[in-house]
Amino acid sequence: MTISSQADPIVYFDQVTFAHYEQTTPTLKNINLTLRRGSITLLVGPSGSGKSTLCMLMTGIVPHLLGGNLSGKVVVDHHDVASTPVKDLAVSAGLLFQDPEWMIAALRVEDEVAFGPENLCLPREEILKRVDHALNFVGLNHLRRNPVWALSGGQVQKLGFASVLAMETPLIILDEPTANLDPATTYAIHQLILHLRDEGKTIVLVTKDLDEFMAEADQLVFLQNGEIVASGSPRQVISQYGKTMFEAGVWLPEPTEIGLILMEKGKLQSSQLPLTIPEAVEVYSQLQFKEIEPVNLPANYAEKLISAKDVEFAYNPKTKALKGVSFEVYAGELLAIIGQNGAGKSTLSKLLVSLLKPTKGELTLFGKSTLQWHASDLANSVALVFQNPEHQFLCDTVFEELSYSLLAKGITDEQEVKQRVEEMLSQMELLDFAQKHPFGLSEGAKRRLGVATMLVGGGVRLLIVDEPTYGQDRRMTEKLMSMIRRFQQEGIGVIMITHDMRLVEAHIDRAIVMADGQKIFDGSPKQLFQSTEIIQKAWLRPTALRRLLNAMEEKGYLIPQNISSVEQFIEAVL
Amino acid sequence: MSEQFLAYIDNDSVIHRCDALSKLLWVAIVVVATFLFQTSLSRAVMFITLLFVAIFVARIPLRTIFRVSPLIFGVAFLLGLFHFFVTKGFTPLITIGQITIMKEPVEDGLAFFFRLAIMVMASFMLIWTTDIQELMTGLVHLHMPYRYAFAIFMALRFIPMIQQEVEAVKAAHTIRGRAVKSQFRHRFRLWQRYMFTVIVNGLRKAEGTAMAIESRAFGAYPKRTYVKPFHWTVSGFSLVGIFTALAVFLLVMEHWK
Numbered sequence: 001m002t003i004s005s006q007a008d009p010i011v012y013f014d015q016v017t018f019a020h021y022e023q024t025t026p027t028l029k030n031i032n033l034t035l036r037r038g039s040i041t042l043l044v045g046p047s048g049s050g051k052s053t054l055c056m057l058m059t060g061i062v063p064h065l066l067g068g069n070l071s072g073k074v075v076v077d078h079h080d081v082a083s084t085p086v087k088d089l090a091v092s093a094g095l096l097f098q099d100p101e102w103m104i105a106a107l108r109v110e111d112e113v114a115f116g117p118e119n120l121c122l123p124r125e126e127i128l129k130r131v132d133h134a135l136n137f138v139g140l141n142h143l144r145r146n147p148v149w150a151l152s153g154g155q156v157q158k159l160g161f162a163s164v165l166a167m168e169t170p171l172i173i174l175d176e177p178t179a180n181l182d183p184a185t186t187y188a189i190h191q192l193i194l195h196l197r198d199e200g201k202t203i204v205l206v207t208k209d210l211d212e213f214m215a216e217a218d219q220l221v222f223l224q225n226g227e228i229v230a231s232g233s234p235r236q237v238i239s240q241y242g243k244t245m246f247e248a249g250v251w252l253p254e255p256t257e258i259g260l261i262l263m264e265k266g267k268l269q270s271s272q273l274p275l276t277i278p279e280a281v282e283v284y285s286q287l288q289f290k291e292i293e294p295v296n297l298p299a300n301y302a303e304k305l306i307s308a309k310d311v312e313f314a315y316n317p318k319t320k321a322l323k324g325v326s327f328e329v330y331a332g333e334l335l336a337i338i339g340q341n342g343a344g345k346s347t348l349s350k351l352l353v354s355l356l357k358p359t360k361g362e363l364t365l366f367g368k369s370t371l372q373w374h375a376s377d378l379a380n381s382v383a384l385v386f387q388n389p390e391h392q393f394l395c396d397t398v399f400e401e402l403s404y405s406l407l408a409k410g411i412t413d414e415q416e417v418k419q420r421v422e423e424m425l426s427q428m429e430l431l432d433f434a435q436k437h438p439f440g441l442s443e444g445a446k447r448r449l450g451v452a453t454m455l456v457g458g459g460v461r462l463l464i465v466d467e468p469t470y471g472q473d474r475r476m477t478e479k480l481m482s483m484i485r486r487f488q489q490e491g492i493g494v495i496m497i498t499h500d501m502r503l504v505e506a507h508i509d510r511a512i513v514m515a516d517g518q519k520i521f522d523g524s525p526k527q528l529f530q531s532t533e534i535i536q537k538a539w540l541r542p543t544a545l546r547r548l549l550n551a552m553e554e555k556g557y558l559i560p561q562n563i564s565s566v567e568q569f570i571e572a573v574l
Numbered sequence: 575m576s577e578q579f580l581a582y583i584d585n586d587s588v589i590h591r592c593d594a595l596s597k598l599l600w601v602a603i604v605v606v607a608t609f610l611f612q613t614s615l616s617r618a619v620m621f622i623t624l625l626f627v628a629i630f631v632a633r634i635p636l637r638t639i640f641r642v643s644p645l646i647f648g649v650a651f652l653l654g655l656f657h658f659f660v661t662k663g664f665t666p667l668i669t670i671g672q673i674t675i676m677k678e679p680v681e682d683g684l685a686f687f688f689r690l691a692i693m694v695m696a697s698f699m700l701i702w703t704t705d706i707q708e709l710m711t712g713l714v715h716l717h718m719p720y721r722y723a724f725a726i727f728m729a730l731r732f733i734p735m736i737q738q739e740v741e742a743v744k745a746a747h748t749i750r751g752r753a754v755k756s757q758f759r760h761r762f763r764l765w766q767r768y769m770f771t772v773i774v775n776g777l778r779k780a781e782g783t784a785m786a787i788e789s790r791a792f793g794a795y796p797k798r799t800y801v802k803p804f805h806w807t808v809s810g811f812s813l814v815g816i817f818t819a820l821a822v823f824l825l826v827m828e829h830w831k
Contacts, residue, residue, distance in 0.1 A: 147584050391745075
């Protein structure tokens, strides 16, 4: 379904098929799509469904810069993409890349925003006006003279946003603009997007955080295997294709996921499917709830893995990255370290594997002071999976990568190595890729390989995973979490560093919240989401599920205390 | 965030306020002078002056200089050592037991050590004190086509990014342990992998940045506007003047001697 009947389209795709350079299978197939001026279009689909390629097609990056075969017609703001160079399309379509660091072309914030308008040969006064407006819009005006490398992840994202705004294009394309941001900054970016739409801009948005947009978006496009499975208003598409989207691994707002499951169980009519929290309160308040048992596994408090007492760390004498942090970690615990970008989470994880040493305070790892540990010796007991798993890879095939970890632990018997590697590959669903180069895997497979390299040798007592859900669809996240739960049952302590509040609420037993280098909270996610003060201080935001439950409680409904995931909500009402 | 040691340091010093083209000329003068000098004493004076200016005038933190010292001194030392061994000597300088050290290899070794150390130190000072965007507008001011000037700018901008990438890869590899007994083989393998990862990610970033800047209309017109146009500065001329005078003075002193 398309909305080609609606007036004044800014973009239209007519029978578009596109195959990347030297690829026989097209990434996009038979795309027919129209975008109306001043509308918001959401692009959703599982990993590898062609969302980013579709975005790049609207700016001409494909086919002009990345090559490939394009058939059919793409028209953006009256320009035929096939015959218009990227630099000329730049006045019509602005793209915020998934990794905005790519976009940085200058050294200072204000120079970065001015870069695009300077290329358009605009008068100096006009450029300065645009820079002021864009920086005020995203709230970075007070940092305008700062060097770009001193910005936090969230600020870099806002800077990328400001740079696109300064081009004043009628079409703005945002490819996962909040993928690696803390929840409060994500919310702020979402509000900016809605504001832009109100200013008359056309927005194309690829995101997994749909809840803010379900009521606001004009069009939802569901892509799978390079084809548009459905497009239309969010309500139309989700009512008809919600189940397919859910099964394909697309992240949907939790109240809607609950509705889809209840529809399948015959407890809800499709016409009742809620898309927003007020709608969900209305629909679910008619359900009867029963108490459910908590599922969290108790940790083994007899076995202390880590003890930190007043730990401080400074990269330079002027700035302390950690200020007096104290906590303990036990075997079999599933712990999350959360907080805004730049709060000190990654620094803390590096201290826990002895890559950094505290500048003050006591840090004991497995009963021994960190000062007595060398990171490579600690590798037998603690495993850290980096946010970018590519940094960890050392070999030319997936199989060799795991063999390396065994050799590093002194296991040299070829037969044993082969057997253990194959077992781990099969456990991680990587057996088919054994002879592939690690860099050639999908993002999800790379992350699984990252975990596998750290665990294959056995003996690991603590696993630390930095942003486990980054770049993963729902299905892949569930797979990774069930694996992590299994490790936890085996007595391995697990620490996750994450911005994903949904993950924290559904899976985590204990959360440590960091803000400005300090620990400001240590307790259960439930306690955390009840503390408005901590949530505000650490730039967090309760999940859509928590907001739904809170809204229902405020209306006087009795809600079981142990609900922390979609599955538990369903359990409580069935 | 870890500190970057090969990037612009945001200080407000006299050297920072000098215009980029004067600083480029200053580096050229220092490098040419170091090749014209005949004695290691002159080169040592030039090197110490550079170090003094870096620490006390440009206010470059000592830890930054310390962190890059393997790059400044390490390579220079190896080059010096190489020349010490390959240069033929005729004049005995010192005899220790049965070993006689000749004057010529020592002088040659020192000459190469100081030449390289001065070149690297002066280049680093340019990086630490110069907003490379100003360097780009300066080159355009000298009528270099802006696409070429921008290419130089981007190449310099990649240095801190590569440094960051190397540090991340190094940290990740450390915690994976060592798979071979030989320390040398292990180190060789790590270096091989650093290079691979850094090159692959560097190329990806370069490709990403090229796409990103073109999608912001870079190259759309033969000219572009500069919000901050280039201006020559008195402090820049003074810097060039002082170092030219120092170089001439040292050359004259050598001749006098």
